[in-house]
Amino acid sequence: MTPNDAPSNAESQPVELRPIGWVRSPLVDRKSAPKQGHEGSPDAWLEFRPAVLEGLRDLRVGSEVIVLTWLDRASRDVLVTHPRDDPTSPELGVFSTRSPDRPNPIGLHPVEIVAIDGARIQVRNLEALDGTPVLDVKPVLDRRLQE
């Protein structure tokens, strides 16, 4: 197999995500949710599956991490959109926006850990809705992902 076979193989083998946890937040609908975490989002809890607890063991209160979520209430067939749901703003291709409506609606949320309680982790300023699946947690590391 040459590397050039990858597209056809990958197309025939869909990729399945397995949520590692879920968001517990007072935000329950898109209309009332802020567009970005730093625009007045509440603190929220991340409830992880007990099966991934070992992977969380080195997270600490005060750490800045990037939480990846699956924005399960998004529309996946949108390619052009009005940024920030504002019908007066010019349309943009979705890959030039942070709109949740896109082919693979993965949310990136830079947050600070404010509490840890076993497999539950409380974070500051998370704009994801209650019940949103959590896919991954990564430390802020790359020079272009740091403040």
Add this chain to the structure above:
Amino acid sequence: MTPNDAPSNAESQPVELRPIGWVRSPLVDRKSAPKQGHEGSPDAWLEFRPAVLEGLRDLRVGSEVIVLTWLDRASRDVLVTHPRDDPTSPELGVFSTRSPDRPNPIGLHPVEIVAIDGARIQVRNLEALDGTPVLDVKPVLDRRLQE
């Protein structure tokens, strides 16, 4: 349905990713790939599906974007690892590392667009391997994701 129903519903409905494109890179195996994009990675092309072309229309040469990939050669059953594949470094929970081996191996790559040719986009400093599925492209926007 209350928001508290979300976990059980989500667990019974696995999430399927649909690659929007693939990486074309001289990097063909993990051993020779740098750990992070700014550590001497080559330029690479992203070849997108024609079906998503409209979503790319507002990307420009010189823009900084975050490319999300599916690290398809990673191991998904790892929860604790030696950072940077260095057996002498202390083990850490994977959610405190950027190791590709993790339950949902999604790669985050901050890159600069250096050329655009239809549904092909060339980017600087991408450490992903040739054939890696591309999931999403997002503008650098959040204050904590900017340089």
